[in-house]
Amino acid sequence: MDRINLRKTVKYSGILLLLISFSLVIVWSFFIEPKLIMVRNVSIDIPHWNKEHKNLKIVLLTDFHIGFGHMSRKNLAKIIERTNSYNPDIVLLLGDYVNLSAQNQKYLPFLVDFKKLRSKYGVFAIMGNHESWEVRNKIRYFIKQAGIKLLENRAEKITIDEKSFWIAGIDDLTTGYPDLEKTMSQIRDAQSPVLFLSHNPDIFEQVSSRVSLTLTGHTHGGQIYVPFLVRLMTPSRFGRRFLKGHVVQNNRHIFISSGLGTTIIPARFLVPPEIVILELE
Ligand SMILES: [Fe+2]
Numbered sequence: 431m432d433r434i435n436l437r438k439t440v441k442y443s444g445i446l447l448l449l450i451s452f453s454l455v456i457v458w459s460f461f462i463e464p465k466l467i468m469v470r471n472v473s474i475d476i477p478h479w480n481k482e483h484k485n486l487k488i489v490l491l492t493d494f495h496i497g498f499g500h501m502s503r504k505n506l507a508k509i510i511e512r513t514n515s516y517n518p519d520i521v522l523l524l525g526d527y528v529n530l531s532a533q534n535q536k537y538l539p540f541l542v543d544f545k546k547l548r549s550k551y552g553v554f555a556i557m558g559n560h561e562s563w564e565v566r567n568k569i570r571y572f573i574k575q576a577g578i579k580l581l582e583n584r585a586e587k588i589t590i591d592e593k594s595f596w597i598a599g600i601d602d603l604t605t606g607y608p609d610l611e612k613t614m615s616q617i618r619d620a621q622s623p624v625l626f627l628s629h630n631p632d633i634f635e636q637v638s639s640r641v642s643l644t645l646t647g648h649t650h651g652g653q654i655y656v657p658f659l660v661r662l663m664t665p666s667r668f669g670r671r672f673l674k675g676h677v678v679q680n681n682r683h684i685f686i687s688s689g690l691g692t693t694i695i696p697a698r699f700l701v702p703p704e705i706v707i708l709e710l711e
Contacts, residue, residue: 493689525558
């Protein structure tokens with residue numbers, strides 16, 4: 431082979447390799463990764479948690495976006511079945527149940543499927559930004575039908591083995607009516623630990639140290655992550671600070687789940703959907 435032909439062969443092989451790699455990434459991120467649900471076991475040492483509640487299994491499910499991409503009723507059923515297989519003590523649903531659009535309103539009755547969730551001490555839910563004004567009443571109705579406690583600027587006290595903690599949930603920051611003061615004023619004792627639920631992590635800067643742990647979703651962990659190049663979603667005033675995982679700031683703790691579904695683009699890359707099983711100590 432002469433030098434010109436060799437150069438051409440190298441050039442075309444390179445282009446072919448790039449095309450193949452690009453196609454594989456597309457297939458992976460649109461058709462494989464969004465369905466690869468990871469179970470993430472997370473153990474966090476937080477201030478004031480009751481030692482009696484050390485082994486409680488708290489499951490976080492968030493950002494389903496039913497009706498968008500791969501999130502069908504069948505996939506929702508798989509998520510519920512998988513969650514039940516871990517025998518959760520408490521299940522927390524952190525919002526964005528149906529991907530918001532006029533035609534997706536037909537999926538709202540699927541929320542009743544959450545009735546199949548098995549949780550020893552209850553299932554609690556908050557509203558996300560996709561539960562916007564126009565569908566709120568329907569969401570409330572179906573969540574109630576599913577036997578789930580909806581925390582809209584509300585706190586509930588949970589007592590297990592004679593020790594208590596609070597679960598407080600605030601309404602969504604962007605399309606709801608969040609009232610932090612009202613939510614926190616319902617916590618009527620000074621010692622029981624507080625788990626604070628907010629769909630959007632941006633509330634964290636205002637959350638008092640009375641809260642042991644803030645639990646959120648919303649960011650999808652970026653959803654599409656190409657190292658050093660792209661993160662599709664960073665829907666936060668604080669950029670990447672609260673993108674995903676456990677973050678500690680001035681001895682205050684927040685955990686942000688990457689969630690289960692997709693929005694904007696029906697793809698995930700290097701941020702697989704997750705069911706989070708939380709154990710606190
Ligand atoms: Fe979301």
